[in-house]
Amino acid sequence: MKFQQVYFVVDDSFRLLWIGGEWDESALANGGSDARSNEVLSTSLLSHITDEPTRRATQAMAEAVQDTQTALRIDYRCDSPTLKRRYLMTIQPMKDNRVLFVHDLRDAQTFPVTFSQWRHQPGADALKCSFCCSVSLPDTDWTPPEVLAGPHPDVVDFTLCPDCEARITEAVSALRDGRKPGVSTTSGYGPEGTAS
Ligand SMILES: [Zn+2]
Incomplete structure (x- = not known):
């Protein structure tokens, strides 16, 4: 099992101020970005996210963290054609309304059969x-x-x-309402192995 991590800091307009870890190979932006870290510094994080719903959700989560000054953690899955991979994303408040994103690979399992590589095409019949x-x-x-x-x-x-x-909306509401959100997990993954 190969673990990987990528972390980055954005300002209140989502400009990337600092990047660490394995951005180049990271699961960010649906695996669709081949941008190198030195080329993406000071560009907008949101411009590297392929689709509008994910962009909006990322923005809503980061803004809730900024507004409440409370960390949000959410589990997501980002596969490769050979690996089923579960990540934990932590969004943490920093000073000056900056926000730190940490993506940690938590689990990777080899698929019995390798899928062909999929690619993003706006308007495609199949949604992912x-x-x-x-x-x-x-x-x-x-x-x-x-x-x-x-x-x-x-x-x-x-x-x-x-x-x-719905899960993202609930995580954002929980943060804004001051409820303890815990770690929100994707279906198909139990709470085991997630940090509490
Ligand atoms: Zn989903």
Whole structure:
């Protein structure tokens, strides 16, 4: 099992001020960004996120952390064609309204069968959730890739599935309401192995 971590600091306009860890290989931006860290410094974090729902969710989470000065942790899944990978994202407040994002690889399992590499294409028939990796084909429910009836679609339009959208909304509300959010986990992963 290979662990990896990427962390970065943004200012209150989401400009990347500092990057550490393995940005180049990171799961950020749906695995779609091949930008190198020295080229992305002082660009907007949001410009590296492929789809609008994920961009909006990232912004909502970071703004809740800034406003409440409380850390938010949320579990998400970002696979490669060979690996089912679970990450923990921690968003932490810093001084001057800056925010630190830490993405930690928590678990990686090899798929029994390697998928072909998918790529993002806006408007594609197949949707893929950037937070749990589930796929929605026309007229089918959201399905984790490992239990798809057919092959993984080659082109997908990244978005957030309704479950993940709800989970993120709940994590943001919990933070803003002062409830202890704990770690919000994706379906298919139990609470074991997550930090408390
Ligand atoms: Zn999802």
